[in-house]
Amino acid sequence: MMSTPLIPATAEAVDLNSSLLHLAGSPCRHFSRAEGQAVRVSVYGSWEQLKKQVLSWEAILANNRALSIFSTPEWLGSWWKAFGANKQVLGLGFSTEDNxxxxxxxFYFDEVKNPLFGKLAFLRLVGDGSGDSDNLDLIIQSGFEKACAQALxxxxGNQRDWDVCFLNTLPEHSLAATAxxxxxxxxxxxxxxxRSPNSAISLPASWPQYVDSVSPRFRPLVTRYPQRLVQRYQVRIYRCEHLDDLSRSLRILFSLHAKRWNSVNQPGSFGSSERRKFYFEMAKCFLNKGWLELWLLELNGVPAAAQYCFRYSDTVxxxxxxxxxxxxxxxxxxxLRAAALRHFIETGVKKYDFLGGLDPHxxxxxxxxxSYLNLQFARPGSLGSLYLRYxxxxTRSKEWLRGNLPAPAWNILHWIKLHLAEAESSSV
Known part of the structure; x- marks a missing residue:
């Protein structure tokens, strides 16, 4: 374990000589002071090291209720187990003087090759990059956001092993992101x-209040159509509550999801073996915690619909x-969604979160x-800084052209771009 003395926030930058090549060993520790609080930075180079901090991690989550299920060891650990192969984790812990x-x-390192800038090392939040996580954040105890941000x-600033840091899908009102x-x-x-869009329903105190809140044109889909199902079929709606039923329930979800998207000539999300593994690992963890809300609907004994949700605090x-x-x-x-929503409302859920996107349905x-915040940054004067500026x-030029060019001219430019990309890929 290596350390430097506590240094004030206004001190000159210190050369910590901490090449990330040694990260697989014991956590190395450095000290910094921010906003009058001494903060020690510890570096964890493997998930095994991070697992030793789970009790303290959970204490931070209990203290900071603004953090979501996407900041839990269950979510991030399952994600890393599924997607972390061939990736190098970089965990930074922030501790006070009393440890x-x-x-x-x-974070983890994501190396990319850019035709203009060559090889770049990106830092991404664990959970980012696969299209599965939302509401990621820095996991910081309430009141320590400024101290930890300054220490970070x-x-x-003293490392040279990275070029650009990407913090994607941060909560819009994240105090850590602001600091x-x-x-x-x-x-x-x-x-x-x-910014990127998201959407959620603020649930009322009762089911009748919710039904009254949707538009009259949509209301029959919430009330009349479910009643008609009961008249036409033997209907069974149930939640997966036992580990023995989990594999079958997930296979039903994967199959129905594929059927739905294959019907419009799209592959769906579960062609990826890593994603299937992620869902299974995550579902096991969530089921043990009482967080899993995997709902299924059968008509005459045939699986007809499935919905994969999870509950954390008063949010689903x-x-x-x-x-x-x-x-x-x-x-x-x-x-199925109407039945699940009614159950959630009657059991005290306050928010039904659709996560990313704002689709009409x-x-x-x-x-x-x-909206989520997507924050990207790089050291001043670095290659990463040039990349971000470029x-x-x-992006701004593209937005200007899209907003000012006539539609036919924009379509021609888009057509040229696609054909240039095809020509480049065929020449490789």
């Missing part, structure tokens, strides 16, 4: 902040779903728009 863990920043910027952005700007780092998130197109006219998927159910300029 209390008050923050975690969990100082520590990263970090402030320190990045104060240190004059290159920083890009973007819906992650995936599927239905048999053969029952499309019966609106089986609508009936989500709005039909009463979802209101929100890509941001290209």
């Amino acid at each position: 209390s863990l008050v923050g975690l920043a969990l 910027v100082r520590w990263l 970090l952005k402030h320190d990045l700007e104060r240190a004059r780092w290159t920083c890009v902040l973007e 998130c819906v992650l995936q779903e599927g239905f048999d197109p053969g029952f499309a006219s019966d609106k089986a998927g609508y009936a 989500k709005q039909n159910w009463g979802a209101k728009p929100g 890509t941001n300029a290209m």
Whole structure:
């Protein structure tokens, strides 16, 4: 274990000589002071090391109720087990002088090759990059956001093994993100902040109140169609509650999801063996915690719809779903969601979170728009800084062209881009 003395926030940067090549060994520790609080930075180079911090990790989650299920050891550990092969984790722990863990920043290295900038080392949050996680955040005890953000910027500023850091799908009102952005700007780092949409339903206290809140045109899909199912079929709606039933329930979900998307000539999400493994590992953890809300609907004994949700505190998130197109006219998927929503309302859930995107069908159910923050940053004067400035300029130019060019001219440019990409890929 290596350490340096406590240093004030205004001190000059210290060369910590901590090449990340040694990360697989014991955690190395460095010290920094931020906002009058001494904060020690510990480096964890394997998930096994991070697992030893789970009790302290869970204490931070219990203290900071703004953190979501996507910051739990169950979610992130399952993700790493499924997607972490051939990846190098970089876990940073923030501790006070009495050795209390008050923050975690969990990254991994993602090496990419860019035709203009060559090989770049990106830092991403664990959970990001596969399209499965939302609401990721720095895992910090309430009141320590500023101290940990300042320590993080100082520590990263002394490393040369990374080029750009991506913090995607941060909560819009994340105190850690606010503190970090402030320190990045104060240190004059290159920083890009973007937003991406999400949506959720704020659930009322009773089912009748919810039914009254949806539009009259949509209301029959919530009330009349489920009643009609009972008249036409022997209906069974149930939740997976036992480990012995989990494998079968997940296979039904995977199959119905594939059927739904194959009907519109799309592959769906579960062609990936890593994602199937992730769902199984995560579902086992969530079932043991009482968080899993995997609901299924059968018509005359035939699986017709499935919905994969999970509950954390007073929020339910819906992650995936599927239905048999053969029952499309019966609106089986609508009936299952209505039954699940009614159960959630009656058991005290306050928020039904659709996560990313703001599709019309989500709005039909009463979802209101929100947004995630996507924060990207790099050290000033670095290759990563040049990369961020270039890509941001290209994005802004594209947005200007899209908004100012006539539609035919924009379509021609898009056609040229696609054909150039095809020509480049065929020449490889």
